[in-house]
Amino acid sequence: TAEGALSNIGNNLQRIRELAVQSANATNSASDRAALQAEVAQLVGEISRIAESTNFNGLKLLDGSYKNQNYQVGANAGDTISISVADSRAAALGATTLASVADAADERIASNVAVSGALTINGVAIDTSGLANGDISGLIGRINDQSSATGVTAARATVTQAVIASTDLGAGESGAIRLNGTAISINDTQGASPAALVARINEFSTQTGVTAEVLAGNNIRFTSSIGADIVIQDYGTNTVFGDVTTESTFVAGIELRTRAGGTITAAGAVAGSLYAASTGANAGEANTYTVNGLSVTTVENANNAIKAVDFALQSVNSARADLGAVQNRFNAVVANLQVNAENLSASRSRIQDADFAAETAALSRAQILQQAGTAMVAQANQLPQGVLALLR
Numbered sequence: 001t002a003e004g005a006l007s008n009i010g011n012n013l014q015r016i017r018e019l020a021v022q023s024a025n026a027t028n029s030a031s032d033r034a035a036l037q038a039e040v041a042q043l044v045g046e047i048s049r050i051a052e053s054t055n056f057n058g059l060k061l062l063d064g065s066y067k068n069q070n071y072q073v074g075a076n077a078g079d080t081i082s083i084s085v086a087d088s089r090a091a092a093l094g095a096t097t098l099a100s101v102a103d104a105a106d107e108r109i110a111s112n113v114a115v116s117g118a119l120t121i122n123g124v125a126i127d128t129s130g131l132a133n134g135d136i137s138g139l140i141g142r143i144n145d146q147s148s149a150t151g152v153t154a155a156r157a158t159v160t161q162a163v164i165a166s167t168d169l170g171a172g173e174s175g176a177i178r179l180n181g182t183a184i185s186i187n188d189t190q191g192a193s194p195a196a197l198v199a200r201i202n203e204f205s206t207q208t209g210v211t212a213e214v215l216a217g218n219n220i221r222f223t224s225s226i227g228a229d230i231v232i233q234d235y236g237t238n239t240v241f242g243d244v245t246t247e248s249t250f251v252a253g254i255e256l257r258t259r260a261g262g263t264i265t266a267a268g269a270v271a272g273s274l275y276a277a278s279t280g281a282n283a284g285e286a287n288t289y290t291v292n293g294l295s296v297t298t299v300e301n302a303n304n305a306i307k308a309v310d311f312a313l314q315s316v317n318s319a320r321a322d323l324g325a326v327q328n329r330f331n332a333v334v335a336n337l338q339v340n341a342e343n344l345s346a347s348r349s350r351i352q353d354a355d356f357a358a359e360t361a362a363l364s365r366a367q368i369l370q371q372a373g374t375a376m377v378a379q380a381n382q383l384p385q386g387v388l389a390l391l392r
Contacts, residue, residue: 002061002085003323005054009062009088010316012043012050013309016294019043020305023296033297040296040305044090047291051089062088073333081333083326086319094260094290095311115139117270121256122150122263128270139270140254152258158303160224162232162250163215166194178233179222180208194218225299227252257307259315260290 019036022028028036051062060066064087070080086092115135119126124146131138136156143154176185182204186197194214201212201220210222210230222230230250256264289308295301 001056002054002066003320003327005050005062006088006316006320006323009047009050010313010320012047013093013291013313013316016040016043016291017306017309017313020294020296020302020309023302024299024306026299030297033302036296040294044291044294047088047093048090051087061085064089064092071330073330073337081326081329085323086315088316088319090292091290092260093312093315094288094292094308095257096260096262096264096288097255097257097307115270117268119266119268119270121146121152121266123265124150136251136254143254143256151262152256152264154254154256156227157252157255158225158227158307159300160227160230160250160252162222162230162248163219164222164232166197166218166220178231179204179210180229180231182207194220222250224252225303257311259311260288260308 019040023033023036052060054060054062062085066083066085069083071083073079073081115131115133115138116128119128121143126142126146128139128142131142140154140156143150143152147153174185174187176183178184179201184201184204186200198212198214198220201210201222205211209226209228210224213221213223215221222232224230232248232250256266258264287304289304291308291312294305294308296305
């Protein structure tokens with residue numbers, strides 16, 4: 001019963017994922033995404049209804065209350081198998097993410113960053129030895145190799161960010177940068193303030209695929225919402241970004257993910273450049289995306305929905321696998337009990353019932369002896385008669 005209900009929940013999650021992928025496409029208008037959101041809301045409601053109403057013999061199976069239920073599988077006390085079914089309501093399905101593995105200074109990972117060094121996730125040491133500089137994919141692979149022990153998986157973050165300090169242009173000054181290959185010139189009017197500079201950069205967002213926003217301290221954050229690299233180069237005389245020398249390439253950070261409500265504790269400094277921490281100055285921001293609160297009304301929300309649904313599907317599939325394993329275990333228990341019952345019945349028969357072969361042999365022996373005795377008595381009775389006959 002539980003597995004069948006989980007199968008339907010999985011089908012609804014697959015449909016939600018399709019809608020989220022569709023919403024992430026730039027061809028959709030706001031009204032298109034609103035229509036997609038309407039179907040998502042209905043599917044989420046159906047997931048919650050299935051999880052709340054699925055029961056067997058009056059016992060709720062998928063609302064999180066079916067925990068440590070013991071099934072008697074033997075004749076003695078303690079011969080039990082314990083079963084728990086994970087909470088499959090929409091509010092309990094999803095992912096907790098921690099985009100914590102990034103350069104502590106400015107939320108970026110340079111393309112040549114060293115990735116070897118100490119790193120632990122949920123108390124499990126991650127082997128980073130032998131990884132070449134810039135091998136972010138290799139580090140992700142090492143983290144995922146330990147996912148069964150940590151309960152955490154890693155992936156490239158869906159957003160790339162680079163934070164650069166800007167300088168206000170004075171009268172008569174000008175500057176220029178090349179952003180993802182697009183030259184952007186800036187004069188003293190366009191770059192008189194960080195806000196004006198950001199507005200100028202965003203005029204070219206269609207060509208660069210990058211948007212900018214103002215942070216505290218005259219810092220400007222460049223963002224690629226699709227996780228693409230951000231390449232910033234000097235172009236001519238640059239008095240706008242003092243820390244951009246020749247070329248700086250920034251790649252997406254590493255996002256750590258676990259089931260919604262789960263914990264992620266990452267700590268360590270990878271070669272002093274790549275940090276991961278759950279507390280302190282280098283702490284990443286933890287976010288929980290549950291199916292219950294999914295939205296596909298924007299590209300960012302759609303990407304978050306995809307993450308949440310992926311982990312929700314993983315949770316549902318894991319629960320179905322556990323139930324299938326328990327069903328197989330019950331089949332083995334039944335087969336074993338049948339063999340035991342057969343052997344016990346044979347033992348009881350040997351102890352209590354007659355041995356037909358032995359009893360048949362004994363009966364035949366008794367009948368033979370009886371018949372022989374009768375014949376001998378008959379012969380004995382005939383002897384006196386014979387003697388009398390001789391005397392006559």
